[in-house]
Amino acid sequence: MTHFADAITAAALAKSPVCVGLDPHPDKLPEGLSADAAGVKEFCEGIIDATASVACAVKPQLAYFELLGWEGMKVFWEICDYAKKKGLIVIADGKRNDIGPTCAAYADAYLHELSPIDALTVSPYLGSDGVTPFIERCDKNNKGIFVLVKTSNDSSGELQDLPTGDEAVHEHLAQLVDSWGLAHLGKTVDLSSVGAVVGATYPEELKYLRTLMPHALFLIPGYGAQGGTAKDVSHGFLEGGKGAIVAASRSIIYASKGKDWKEAAGKAATKMAEDIEKNS
């Protein structure tokens, strides 16, 4: 098995740093799909088929599967398996967070040895008690986590930008994240299994956070529908196009709501990959 940082770096270099966000709201599916768990499954598998040759990863968003109760969770695991078999890195976007034995239960739920999921997003408000159990499973099972550092939304600053001494809360957290990863580096890259979520919508912060977290893989949401550009996300990369993947959801998966939705998603992912490449 391969360390998560090595695996995702190799995949991003071989294909592109594009990560397709699977946010399948049952009421928003394209023409011809049913507004239920079966429709969500068909939609996700279609998007995976259409983008697997260009994207390095998919990021299923747990909320949309939980919305359909346990039937949705069944589909969640099925589409994670499907993506894994298609050679994609699978990042479960759950922003999970808890402490001690409960945090360990989340880690065992998503990052167990046989899980099709390669990495999970994690929310940091609880401090290292909410992160350490995840890192233990990452080490054991070659998995990864992405800790929310500076998110892409308008109100992210309410807590994340609070000034604390000479730095903002998210800058302080960034240094913690880098330190948490130091003992967990890959074999072929100087990057750790402890990554960071940093939004494309704050390019200045992204540039500075890259210096504060030299060992963290960046998962960069906010490209496309949220307004982030390829120029903006370029600040998240290290030399040689390493160190970051860029997530987009709506601009790819809903590129068309007509019968050509698969084809349109594939084209949108390809265009995004070219856009990032051109601006790198």
Add this chain to the structure above:
Amino acid sequence: MTHFADAITAAALAKSPVCVGLDPHPDKLPEGLSADAAGVKEFCEGIIDATASVACAVKPQLAYFELLGWEGMKVFWEICDYAKKKGLIVIADGKRNDIGPTCAAYADAYLHELSPIDALTVSPYLGSDGVTPFIERCDKNNKGIFVLVKTSNDSSGELQDLPTGDEAVHEHLAQLVDSWGLAHLGKTVDLSSVGAVVGATYPEELKYLRTLMPHALFLIPGYGAQGGTAKDVSHGFLEGGKGAIVAASRSIIYASKGKDWKEAAGKAATKMAEDIEKNS
């Protein structure tokens, strides 16, 4: 239908402020139960039966159900229904957090009109974008949320206690939480549908946070196994024993691992209720 703050206040005054944390790790169930979804269901229903006459609420912890995949989520919804039918307030402990349409999906998943769940715990790192969609569903469906403010774990201070100006991050957040709830008060109490999680293990902070959040219901974890005492939690209450519920999990649900586990759980819940009453 009744506003969440009115409903939980009435239940706590009629029975006790005890909230039973359902943290059913399949490998830790008492004698005679199978280490799978069926065992977890039997265990949770047994604990509910044993404590429903004394506790006002149960708090199933989603991590332990997610640990069992979709079969676990099926049991999660079944035991929420079961608890609701037994007259308990049901608080799903998921610490969910996301933004915009994704946050709305979480809100619709757990706080929809026909959901047996009365309230959900929410993690605040994303700011108000991660809270507003929940509050909208609370208003519409008479539900509640509990936002993490100061958690009970050792490392909670790493982010929550960072100094920002004259106050700590969690104190700043506390004021936001109170303000978020101001337009969403109950009819019989001056408390809102936007509650706060404040750990029993930091009694001084608990006392001060009570003054910063006069309109917030407190969900207080950390009593019992984590070290919080009845004296500690007393600081979280308002006059007349209102405004707070106290959660305990291990000290109740694992009071005995032998065949008398149900009886032992009932006794532990009763003892806890008496302990809190005596120190109020």
